[in-house]
Amino acid sequence: MAGGGAAAAASALSSPWRALLQRALDANAHLRHSTYFQLATVGAGGRPANRTVVFRSFQEHSDKIQINTDARSNKIAEIRNCPFGEICWYFTDSWEQFRISGSIDAIDGSSADPAKLQNREKAWFASSVRSRLQYLGPQPGVPIIDEEQVKDVHLDPSAVPAEAFCLLVLDPEKVDYLNLKNNQRLIFTRSQEEDGSIDWMAEKVTP
Amino acid sequence: MAGGGAAAAASALSSPWRALLQRALDANAHLRHSTYFQLATVGAGGRPANRTVVFRSFQEHSDKIQINTDARSNKIAEIRNCPFGEICWYFTDSWEQFRISGSIDAIDGSSADPAKLQNREKAWFASSVRSRLQYLGPQPGVPIIDEEQVKDVHLDPSAVPAEAFCLLVLDPEKVDYLNLKNNQRLIFTRSQEEDGSIDWMAEKVTP
Numbered sequence: 001m002a003g004g005g006a007a008a009a010a011s012a013l014s015s016p017w018r019a020l021l022q023r024a025l026d027a028n029a030h031l032r033h034s035t036y037f038q039l040a041t042v043g044a045g046g047r048p049a050n051r052t053v054v055f056r057s058f059q060e061h062s063d064k065i066q067i068n069t070d071a072r073s074n075k076i077a078e079i080r081n082c083p084f085g086e087i088c089w090y091f092t093d094s095w096e097q098f099r100i101s102g103s104i105d106a107i108d109g110s111s112a113d114p115a116k117l118q119n120r121e122k123a124w125f126a127s128s129v130r131s132r133l134q135y136l137g138p139q140p141g142v143p144i145i146d147e148e149q150v151k152d153v154h155l156d157p158s159a160v161p162a163e164a165f166c167l168l169v170l171d172p173e174k175v176d177y178l179n180l181k182n183n184q185r186l187i188f189t190r191s192q193e194e195d196g197s198i199d200w201m202a203e204k205v206t207p
Numbered sequence: 208m209a210g211g212g213a214a215a216a217a218s219a220l221s222s223p224w225r226a227l228l229q230r231a232l233d234a235n236a237h238l239r240h241s242t243y244f245q246l247a248t249v250g251a252g253g254r255p256a257n258r259t260v261v262f263r264s265f266q267e268h269s270d271k272i273q274i275n276t277d278a279r280s281n282k283i284a285e286i287r288n289c290p291f292g293e294i295c296w297y298f299t300d301s302w303e304q305f306r307i308s309g310s311i312d313a314i315d316g317s318s319a320d321p322a323k324l325q326n327r328e329k330a331w332f333a334s335s336v337r338s339r340l341q342y343l344g345p346q347p348g349v350p351i352i353d354e355e356q357v358k359d360v361h362l363d364p365s366a367v368p369a370e371a372f373c374l375l376v377l378d379p380e381k382v383d384y385l386n387l388k389n390n391q392r393l394i395f396t397r398s399q400e401e402d403g404s405i406d407w408m409a410e411k412v413t414p
Contacts, residue, residue: 031299038295040247040257048255050247050295052304088245088257092238092299097259138413141394185348206345 015063015200017098017175017188027094037089039067039170041075041104042082049078053168055089056123064169065100066119068127071108071166072139079106085170095180102173108166119169124161135162183207222270222407224305224382224395234301244296246274246377248282248311249289256285260375262296263330271376272307273326275334278315278373279346286313292377302387309380315373326376331368342369390414 028034035055043049056066065087069075079085086101107116124132136153175188185207191199235241242262250256263273272294276282286292293308314323331339343360382395392414398406 033297033299036297038245038247038257038297040245040255040293040295042249042253042255043293046249046253046289047291047308048247048249048289048293049306049308050245050257050293051306052295052297082253082255084254086247086250086255086257088247088259090240090243090245090259092240099258101254101256140414141392141412144411144413187348204351205348206351207347 015172015175015188015190015198016202017172017177017186017200018063020096020177020186021089021098024091024094024096024098028091031093034091034093037087039075039168040086040088041078042084043074043078049075051075056126059119059169064171066123067168067170068123068131069106069166069168070135070140071106071164074141076106076108076166079104079168085168087170097176097178097180099176099178100170100172100174102171105169105171106166107169109161109163116167120165120167121161123167124165129155129157132162132165135164139164178207222379222382222395222397222405223409224379224384224393224407225270227303227384227393228296228305231298231301231303231305235298238300241298241300244294246282246375247293247295248285249291250281250285256282258282263333266326266376271378273330274375274377275330275338276313276373276375277342277347278313278371281348283313283315283373286311286375292375294377304383304385304387306383306385307377307379307381309378312376312378313373314376316368316370323374327372327374328368330374331372336362336364339369339372342371346371385414 025034036052037055038050039053040048040050053067053069056068058064059066083103083105084101085104086099089098089100107120111117111120133153133155136155173190177186177188179185185205187203187205189201191201193199232241243259244262245257246260247255247257260274260276263275265271266273290310290312291308292311293306296305296307314327316324316327318324318327340360340362343362380397384393384395386392392412394410394412396408398408400406
């Protein structure tokens with residue numbers, strides 16, 4: 001189809017579950033919380049930890065999911081100890097759930113990989129100045145002793161990422177999709193071919 | 208106050224975070240998904256698992272959180288292996304998050320404890336006949352070979368709990384409360400006094 005080249009190329013790159021996820025994002029785009037999901041990790045003492053985070057984007061030319069976070073939060077130490085996560089993304093208007101599990105890479109300023117540092121910088125500048133400001137504030141989760149200590153923080157919009165800015169990149173290995181409206185469930189599992197290319201298998205299962 | 212006896216007794220029993228949670232439930236009651244939350248557990252190979260479940264009720268005279276589930280789902284084996292969970296409950300209208308962590312008891316028909324079996328039976332009859340029906344259906348998560356196999360299932364409303372019906376009871380040990388509207392965060396931690404009574408400590412922390 002004339003003019004369909006770019007779309008076709010994008011679709012050839014995409015995994016089969018990406019179309020379902022994109023459809024859900026579009027159908028729920030009127031809801032502020034449609035880009036919020038819950039990220040589970042394994043925390044202290046091997047116990048589960050769970051918190052709401054914001055979907056920022058897919059990494060360019062890949063299915064990897066990007067999340068901005070504070071390097072001083074507990075989850076960074078947790079992820080370095082057990083580098084796996086499961087996202088639970090429930091779309092409240094279309095009644096669809098995506099459980100996306102995979103390994104997580106936590107990229108802060110100490111990374112030795114120039115490509116990763118570049119992605120972190122891109123993610124920094126892609127977020128609003130207002131949301132960048134929080135990385136200059138006090139460490140999250142520490143007791144507030146003196147309410148008066150809160151002071152104004154200023155940020156140069158062209159300044160490089162703050163030290164506390166950490167980019168999380170989740171590389172999906174399995175996607176469990178559930179549609180509560182038509183009661184359908186599909187499990188997508190990633191496999192690596194002998195030539196190193198990535199393949200996805202889809203299976204319809206009981207909900 | 209005349210007539211306030213029952214309310215006062217209930218409030219004396221309640222933990223300090225219960226009032227915040229009840230207020231959030233009331234403020235978001237118009238949303239169908241206000242009773243849905245994400246439950247993280249530790250799954251196969253020590254990796255995190257995460258899924259949306261439905262808040263059913265608090266156990267009578269306690270802060271324990273009850274969830275109905277299918278004994279044939281993966282999470283039961285996971286919980287028996289690592290009996291801890293963290294609930295992440297985000298209220299989309301009031302912008303409040305409750306992270307509730309604690310131990311989980313999975314109660315199916317094989318429990319040797321009559322009080323637990325009674326709670327399981329109560330939870331069964333408290334749920335709708337329609338939602339009870341799913342426990343008579345096929346095991347969740349297994350491949351669908353033949354679409355035609357789905358058959359009508361009938362249920363006697365007075366019938367005792369189906370074998371597959373399992374009651375999960377999460378006993379909160381820590382509650383991390385975040386309010387995104389006023390940017391306040393409170394952490395509630397449970398401690399046991401020398402006389403065996405339970406006490407909760409609240410601490411205001413940086414968000």
